[in-house]
Amino acid sequence: MSFFGTIWDGVGEMFDAIFNGDWSKENQIGATVRGWCGENETLADWINAGISLATLAAIASLSAMVLVYFERKVSGHMQRRLGPMRTGPHGIFQTLADGIKLFFKEGFRPKSADFFTYYLAPFIPMMGSFMILAVIPFDQHLQVANPELGIIYVAAVAGLAGFGLIIGAWGSNNKYSLLSGMRSGAQMISYEVSLLLAILLIVLVSGHTNLQEIIKTQEGGIFNWWIFKLPVLGLISFVFFIITTNAELNRTPFDLSEAESELGAGFHTEYSGICFSMFFLAEYVNMLIAASLATTLFLGGWHAPHPGLDYPGLGWLWFGAKTSCIIFLYFWFRWTFPRLRIDQMMDFEWRFLLPASMVSLLLAGVFMSMGWYIGD
Amino acid sequence: MGMINQLPKVLDPIPGGKMVVNAVDYLVNWARSNSLWPLVYGTSCCAIEMMATGAAKHDIARFGAEVFRASPRQADVIILAGTLTEKMSKHLEVLYDQMPEPKYVVAMGACTISGGPFYYDNYSVIKGADRIIPVDVFIPGCPPRPEALLYGIMELQKLIRGESIRNPRKPGEVESEPWVNRHQEAVAEWEKEQEAVEEEIAPQRAQWKEDNPDFKAFKHPKKPVEDLEKMEYVPREKRVGAEPFALWNIVHEKFPEVTLHGIEEVTEEALAEKGAEYIPDFVVGTEQYSAFVRFLREHADTDCDYIIQVTAVDFVDRYDVCVHLMSTTKKHKIFVRCSIDHDDPKIDTISHIYLGANWHEREVYDFFGITFNNHPDMRRIFLFDEFDAHPLRKDFDDPSRLTKRPY
Amino acid sequence: MTEVDKHGSRPQNLGAFEREPEKQDEEKPKQGMIARYCSLIFGGTKSLLTGMKVTIFTFLNPKSTVTQQYPENKDTLEMKERFRGQVIMPHNEDGEHNCTACTLCEKACPNGSINVLPTKNIAGKKILGKYIYRLDTCTICALCVEACPFDAIRMGQDFELATLNKDSLELVLNKKEGRWKS
Amino acid sequence: MDLVSAQVPAGFPETHPNELTEEFYLNMGPQHPATHGVLRLVVKLDGETVKGVVPHLGYIHRSIEKMAESETYVQNIHLTDRLDYLSCHMNNLCLCMAVEKGANIGVPERGEYIRIMICELQRLQSHLLWWATFGMDLGALTAFLYGFDQREQITDIFEDVCGARLTMNYFRPGGSYCDVPDTFIPRVKAVLEGMEKSLDEYADLVGGNMIIQERCQGIGVLTKEKAISYGCSGPVARAAGVDYDVRRDDPYGIYDRFDFDVPLGKNGDCYDRYTVRIEEMRQSMRILEQCIKEMPSEGPYRSKIKTVIKIPEGHSYANVETARGLFGTYIVSDNKPKPYRLKYRSPNFSNVNIIDEVAKGFKVADLVTVLATLDPVIPDIDR
Numbered sequence A: 001m002s003f004f005g006t007i008w009d010g011v012g013e014m015f016d017a018i019f020n021g022d023w024s025k026e027n028q029i030g031a032t033v034r035g036w037c038g039e040n041e042t043l044a045d046w047i048n049a050g051i052s053l054a055t056l057a058a059i060a061s062l063s064a065m066v067l068v069y070f071e072r073k074v075s076g077h078m079q080r081r082l083g084p085m086r087t088g089p090h091g092i093f094q095t096l097a098d099g100i101k102l103f104f105k106e107g108f109r110p111k112s113a114d115f116f117t118y119y120l121a122p123f124i125p126m127m128g129s130f131m132i133l134a135v136i137p138f139d140q141h142l143q144v145a146n147p148e149l150g151i152i153y154v155a156a157v158a159g160l161a162g163f164g165l166i167i168g169a170w171g172s173n174n175k176y177s178l179l180s181g182m183r184s185g186a187q188m189i190s191y192e193v194s195l196l197l198a199i200l201l202i203v204l205v206s207g208h209t210n211l212q213e214i215i216k217t218q219e220g221g222i223f224n225w226w227i228f229k230l231p232v233l234g235l236i237s238f239v240f241f242i243i244t245t246n247a248e249l250n251r252t253p254f255d256l257s258e259a260e261s262e263l264g265a266g267f268h269t270e271y272s273g274i275c276f277s278m279f280f281l282a283e284y285v286n287m288l289i290a291a292s293l294a295t296t297l298f299l300g301g302w303h304a305p306h307p308g309l310d311y312p313g314l315g316w317l318w319f320g321a322k323t324s325c326i327i328f329l330y331f332w333f334r335w336t337f338p339r340l341r342i343d344q345m346m347d348f349e350w351r352f353l354l355p356a357s358m359v360s361l362l363l364a365g366v367f368m369s370m371g372w373y374i375g376d
Numbered sequence B: 001m002g003m004i005n006q007l008p009k010v011l012d013p014i015p016g017g018k019m020v021v022n023a024v025d026y027l028v029n030w031a032r033s034n035s036l037w038p039l040v041y042g043t044s045c046c047a048i049e050m051m052a053t054g055a056a057k058h059d060i061a062r063f064g065a066e067v068f069r070a071s072p073r074q075a076d077v078i079i080l081a082g083t084l085t086e087k088m089s090k091h092l093e094v095l096y097d098q099m100p101e102p103k104y105v106v107a108m109g110a111c112t113i114s115g116g117p118f119y120y121d122n123y124s125v126i127k128g129a130d131r132i133i134p135v136d137v138f139i140p141g142c143p144p145r146p147e148a149l150l151y152g153i154m155e156l157q158k159l160i161r162g163e164s165i166r167n168p169r170k171p172g173e174v175e176s177e178p179w180v181n182r183h184q185e186a187v188a189e190w191e192k193e194q195e196a197v198e199e200e201i202a203p204q205r206a207q208w209k210e211d212n213p214d215f216k217a218f219k220h221p222k223k224p225v226e227d228l229e230k231m232e233y234v235p236r237e238k239r240v241g242a243e244p245f246a247l248w249n250i251v252h253e254k255f256p257e258v259t260l261h262g263i264e265e266v267t268e269e270a271l272a273e274k275g276a277e278y279i280p281d282f283v284v285g286t287e288q289y290s291a292f293v294r295f296l297r298e299h300a301d302t303d304c305d306y307i308i309q310v311t312a313v314d315f316v317d318r319y320d321v322c323v324h325l326m327s328t329t330k331k332h333k334i335f336v337r338c339s340i341d342h343d344d345p346k347i348d349t350i351s352h353i354y355l356g357a358n359w360h361e362r363e364v365y366d367f368f369g370i371t372f373n374n375h376p377d378m379r380r381i382f383l384f385d386e387f388d389a390h391p392l393r394k395d396f397d398d399p400s401r402l403t404k405r406p407y
Numbered sequence C: 001m002t003e004v005d006k007h008g009s010r011p012q013n014l015g016a017f018e019r020e021p022e023k024q025d026e027e028k029p030k031q032g033m034i035a036r037y038c039s040l041i042f043g044g045t046k047s048l049l050t051g052m053k054v055t056i057f058t059f060l061n062p063k064s065t066v067t068q069q070y071p072e073n074k075d076t077l078e079m080k081e082r083f084r085g086q087v088i089m090p091h092n093e094d095g096e097h098n099c100t101a102c103t104l105c106e107k108a109c110p111n112g113s114i115n116v117l118p119t120k121n122i123a124g125k126k127i128l129g130k131y132i133y134r135l136d137t138c139t140i141c142a143l144c145v146e147a148c149p150f151d152a153i154r155m156g157q158d159f160e161l162a163t164l165n166k167d168s169l170e171l172v173l174n175k176k177e178g179r180w181k182s
Numbered sequence D: 001m002d003l004v005s006a007q008v009p010a011g012f013p014e015t016h017p018n019e020l021t022e023e024f025y026l027n028m029g030p031q032h033p034a035t036h037g038v039l040r041l042v043v044k045l046d047g048e049t050v051k052g053v054v055p056h057l058g059y060i061h062r063s064i065e066k067m068a069e070s071e072t073y074v075q076n077i078h079l080t081d082r083l084d085y086l087s088c089h090m091n092n093l094c095l096c097m098a099v100e101k102g103a104n105i106g107v108p109e110r111g112e113y114i115r116i117m118i119c120e121l122q123r124l125q126s127h128l129l130w131w132a133t134f135g136m137d138l139g140a141l142t143a144f145l146y147g148f149d150q151r152e153q154i155t156d157i158f159e160d161v162c163g164a165r166l167t168m169n170y171f172r173p174g175g176s177y178c179d180v181p182d183t184f185i186p187r188v189k190a191v192l193e194g195m196e197k198s199l200d201e202y203a204d205l206v207g208g209n210m211i212i213q214e215r216c217q218g219i220g221v222l223t224k225e226k227a228i229s230y231g232c233s234g235p236v237a238r239a240a241g242v243d244y245d246v247r248r249d250d251p252y253g254i255y256d257r258f259d260f261d262v263p264l265g266k267n268g269d270c271y272d273r274y275t276v277r278i279e280e281m282r283q284s285m286r287i288l289e290q291c292i293k294e295m296p297s298e299g300p301y302r303s304k305i306k307t308v309i310k311i312p313e314g315h316s317y318a319n320v321e322t323a324r325g326l327f328g329t330y331i332v333s334d335n336k337p338k339p340y341r342l343k344y345r346s347p348n349f350s351n352v353n354i355i356d357e358v359a360k361g362f363k364v365a366d367l368v369t370v371l372a373t374l375d376p377v378i379p380d381i382d383r
Helices: A003-019 A022-026 A030-038 A041-078 A094-103 A114-121 A125-133 A150-158 A160-172 A175-206 A210-218 A233-248 A275-299 A315-334 A341-371 B007-011 B017-034 B047-056 B086-098 B110-114 B146-161 B182-211 B244-253 B268-273 B287-300 B358-368 C002-007 C033-060 C102-108 C143-149 D064-068 D073-080 D083-105 D108-135 D139-161 D184-205 D211-217 D225-230 D234-238 D270-294 D349-354 D354-358 D366-373 D378-381
Strands: B078-079 B104-108 B136-137 B282-285 B306-314 B318-326 B333-341 B347-349 B372-373 C114-120 C126-134 C169-172 D024-028 D042-046 D051-054 D314-322 D323-333 D341-345
Touching: A022 B017, A030 A041, A041 A094, A041 A125, A041 A315, A041 C033, A041 D139, A094 A275, A094 B146, A114 A125, A114 A160, A114 A175, A125 A150, A125 A160, A125 A275, A125 D042, A150 A160, A150 A175, A150 A210, A150 A275, A160 A175, A160 A275, A175 A210, A175 A233, A175 A275, A175 A341, A210 A275, A210 A341, A233 A275, A233 A315, A233 B282, A275 A315, A275 D211, A315 C033, A341 B182, A341 B282, A341 D211, B007 B017, B047 B078, B047 B146, B047 D083, B047 D139, B078 B086, B078 D184, B104 B110, B104 B146, B136 B146, B182 C126, B182 D108, B244 B268, B244 B287, B287 B318, B287 B333, B287 B347, B306 D323, B306 D341, B318 B358, B318 D323, B333 B347, B347 D051, B358 B372, B358 D349, C033 D184, C102 C114, C102 C143, C143 D073, D042 D366, D051 D354, D051 D366, D064 D341, D073 D083, D083 D108, D083 D314, D083 D323, D108 D139, D108 D184, D108 D270, D108 D314, D108 D366, D211 D270, D211 D366, D225 D234, D234 D270, D234 D323, D234 D349, D270 D366, D323 D349, D349 D378, D354 D366
Parallel strands: B078 B104, B104 B136, B282 B333, B347 B372
Antiparallel strands: B306 B318, B318 B333, C114 C126, C126 C169, D024 D042, D042 D051, D314 D323, D323 D341
């Protein structure tokens, strides 16, 4: 299957899922809507699709806002200070204020920037994030679309964000942006290889590409999660996954494309107001997605750490808790480490991460054929 | 945003619409005042206090303003931390223009309000940043302490909360009044006023003197003076490095025309009298200058491998180019001076002997207009190319730039 | 190089035109490549974890927070005794001050921030008429306070001086003229 | 995109275009986070590799040397604060020493101890700020906050002593303008205790960090010969192996009474500059500890001076070791209360001069590292 073929299949499947009400068939809300509409199934499908899209938008913007707030608070307390305090109690409305301000800020395009690419760029990362959010299994039935090739679809769409940065960097006609765009392009392409290998390992051991099915293979307590189920190897590939997603997210120590002290503001140097906030938003939604994927692939998704705690309908709580932990890990990295240099980053990927993940993939095959699992 | 400004036009005529506009006003102002992202801009001392305000103890993040943006496109407020010079002012204008509306400017410290310490006798500092870009809040202090900056930001927040979309904010105007010597002006004005008062009061005063012939003026109590001792300077006893007389002998052997500055007859006693902190100051002619410096560097006993500085002094009838050298191995210092013609100041370069002399010579060229022959890169170093004078010359007197201090 | 030889001094010359080739590093004991690779990975990971330990301990320890919340702590904020805020002229209960218009402070001020404008009282004695103090140029160096022989001016403790109007920074410090009658 | 401009910026040699690659010029500054103020660097880049750097100065040139000619010696002290504001006490001291030499003014014993202690505290403070910004330039933002936190305690001491946080204007010819308060010694002791812990923490967070080491070792190598020839001084020169410290080799004040080491680097790379500065902090702490032991608790803190100081015709030169290197004051006097010419020799001026030499051939990110370890204060360069 060619690269573009993968994308189009995935997109097709998503549209299928939305318009055929895949989400609504197993979900309580969907069922209720169906009940109201009676026999008019087309109407029910449309309403369900609308609800799901609205939910996605809400999740995206809300989570970004909450994450930004928590990032500022966490960074504050890691740095012996308090962080936002004066906008609402303990500054909880800080990001809301930022958002409103950015929305009402004047937006303009530099004279020499290319109109089409300049305005196209901020939408691409945002679009990518929405498309992936659609397949994230927040709970057993809380998922907009459940394509059979879910994980491959995710991998394919995740590459879109990089295009956004490069196009934006090129379109704004600024030397700093250009350097930053080149850096992020190189970074995204290289680290995607290791990311895919880490994902492939899970696909190999679980035998599924469907996200729900992957989660189902991790049923039955903490030692059935892939991070522990494969002795040592699971942990190692989890670490690889975290490192590579960290790089994909352009966060410290891999924040070369936004390196404040080197390139000013990086690829969004020339963006202001709402366009800038799109990049900003996508960055944090992508972080949520990366953490959700790590949860799905390695930490048992919406399963509780003990089978006894697995109440139906509360899976999203477990999912959220695990995701938050991983997001905290990202925060922690960001506020501890200095950033790498471009050649060191490349060295790290091609000289260490890629061979190591290949070896771990091989080992996973060995583990699988020998049946070296912990747990059931 | 242009669209939001149309809101009052549409909504105000509708009943209840005014309240909606007010609500939007409140919301937008609330958001703007609580999300002031400053531009990373700091030129000098105040920048350190600005950084200290961002640091843990004072934590500007509490106001939501810790998001220092390196790109002016994303900044809301520019805190002018530090002196603004003429060369920098063009760049500041560009930065201001690159910021999207609504944008605010906080002038931090005396330099940006009025030139501060650089008000008089100064040819390069802009006397107040509001002559370049409109300024909203002025924070006096040199530099203001972090709390003062926070107070200034709170003042700015108050200003923003008072805005309305009915009357959208327009950038303020830059100060256009010509710069005046306020000190002199105040004195002149006062003297004029006093003359009138004197005339008016004269008869009363005569009357009063008659009434109170034994008047004694109030004596203001003086501040207690600290009981201090006068002390003499105690020079160091042990000399660092080679004895000046030994250096003199080495030099004199090779360059007999070279003399020591301020000493007519060089004897061992005369030099010993100068104390252990005396630094030999050789006077050399223009022809030998370069060779002499090279000799000092390369001779094993002088061994002056380190250049402290190259500078010049304008003695009205001549320029003295002073070269200060040091030996990092033997630890002694040697000064070299070379008098050159005032009308046609030219001298050989020593930048091929000391790489560091390159910039020092450019500085001398910039300030005094002394040209260094064979210098690889003879450009101005500090001032901009349009500056058509050499400011450290004693005859530099450009009233458009320089105002004399009153005392 | 001829000039150097003529002086008969050391051949070492590192001027801009004659540069010596840079010295080679001393040879380090060669490590095996794999050993270096492993030590880099494990040592590196360890060093990163040590760094993470520092930040997480700070995060978990609420005592480590040092922030002083300025506008909220206004009542308890204590300024240092010697803090130099702005120049003030203390007045007694009768509204009188100690200034004799001797202009020593004006002369001591490095940037003309002070204008001491004298007048004559009814007895013909020179007294202070107007004490103009320009906060906008003041660098708060306290040279004026040092110069004053009568303790007429001091450094105040106020720092909340920010203003929207530049002209309000030109202050007149004396409430009334000098001791008019006495 | 018009990235490759036909015109070669000022200061670069004419290049012979290569058919395979095109180089382009990147303008860093004057408003750029890495340039510590308003230094402007025009960088010639080949991809990410730096092919040449031309610094442009003067964006904060404030004509201090011209102003000095119309202010008295005591008034000039407050202008030296504004040169290198991070070592302003040392600058004050340097001018005061030059005036003392010229006008024959002595300093009492206690005054000398106060001077040394304040100067060493200032060095600690300056190096802490350098450490903080070094972390920030390399992307470790937390380091910035930690460094400032520690620095704030020393700033508190200064505020306690002289009432200002940054531009102190504290020393006068003959001593200092007021005595230190009683709380001074206990506060210094507290800071020294805190510093010990902090330095370990700094090693954990930044110094020992592999990423920092990889980014600093072997980067921006400055040879000893170059360092001397360019007139570099302070930690930059000492990291390159130049064994010169004004405090030891040309001792001023009472520095000859103290026992301290001068740390030297081996390779002259960025990491050496880092370690030398950290070690200098430890040595400053050693000097402070000795000062606390030996300082007389009683006695005058300054000597009596005339209200108008005049220096007889001639010249007077003094130099000190600031946190950045050799700072010199050269006074040419004509027996008037104001100097005829006052020249400051700033260490940063020479230290930044080497930037082209050390950053060439490395990456853009290394240029930032090099700048961070050179630790320039731009107003000191421009004066």
